[in-house]
Amino acid sequence: MNIISKIKLNYYNNLFQTYINDNNRDDFIHLYEKCVKGSSELSKLLLKYAGHAIDMPESEKIFNKNIVWINSFDLDDCHLVNNFIRSYFIEENIEINNYCESLANENRISQFFNKITFNDFQQHSYYFQLQLCNSNNQLPRFLNSGAAFFETADGKMFTHPRLTACYIYIIKNPLDIFKKLLKSFDAQTSLALGKLLNLDQQPEIVDSQITIEEMQSDWATNVHSWTNENVVNTFRGLIIKYEDLINDPTDTLASIIFHLNESGYNFKLDYKKIGSFINTMVFPKTLNDNDVPSSSKKRISRALHKEAHKHGYDI
Helix, strand or coil, X not given: CCHHHHHHHHHHHHHHHHHHHCCCHHHHHHXXXXXXXXXXXXXXXXXXXXXXHHCCHHHHXXXXXXXXXXXXXXXXXXXXXXHHHHHHCHHHCCCEEEHHHXXXXXXXXXXXXXXXXXXXXXXXXXXXXXXXXXXXXXXCEEEECCCCCCECCCCCECCCCCCEEEEEEEECCHHHHHHHHHHHCCCCHHHHHHHHHCCCCCCEEEECXXXXXXXXXXXXXXXXXXXXXXXXXXXXXXXXXXXXXXXXXXXXXXXXXXXXXHCCCCCCCCHHHHHHHHHHCCCCCCCCHHHCCHHHHHHHHHHHHHHHHHCCCCC
């Protein structure tokens, strides 16, 4: 950074502090908007003041609020919905990206972080998502995440109503997830249980261009965090059971378009498009229950029964 850029950065930083001290929200937001549209060198100020800006009533015009999350404990369970969205909006050429990979590929993020710790993931979530949704494109920015929803002690959340238009969360029977994990871990029960129940209580390490720590938590915590009534109401959540995608795809997929429209969009509901997609659906092979050791079933039942029962799973 050259000397002129440093002087400009310090000048803007002092202005931000003055506006905060004077509770001058209008000028604060005007300056923040200027930084959003400015050079990448000003991103340091966006990172520093994102938490202040987003909660100000006057800041609504800055945030595009076009993120639509398609989330699940196991991101593989998002594939059907992802493929449906791509098919339904083929003319719009809509992309669906992994959240962590998107963070790693965004210059205004990678310039400050060679690693995003879980603390960074929590404390700077608003800044991260501002960079991803900051555009004049009024189409949804679809993102996938396997992280549990969180709210920190100082009130920062996984996302914010001014960043997120809505979300879709897909639930799947934890025993079916375990069978798939068991297969992917070459029948190593301890690894499959460790993943499903988060036995090490450590964040997931996502290795991309930069390393990112994302807290998935165990199945029950992850599911509860996104199906919690307050989260559903605040962030306009649609909860879908994976089994309904398989057994009743027409109504389940139509509910996604309804939900997008209820969240501020205006897309035509086209059952012909839905039917065309259903005709191309490849249904996953059902894995045998006999492959699950009885001791593992008992352990899963003890840990997850309460949350599973809420969603109609008898484990």
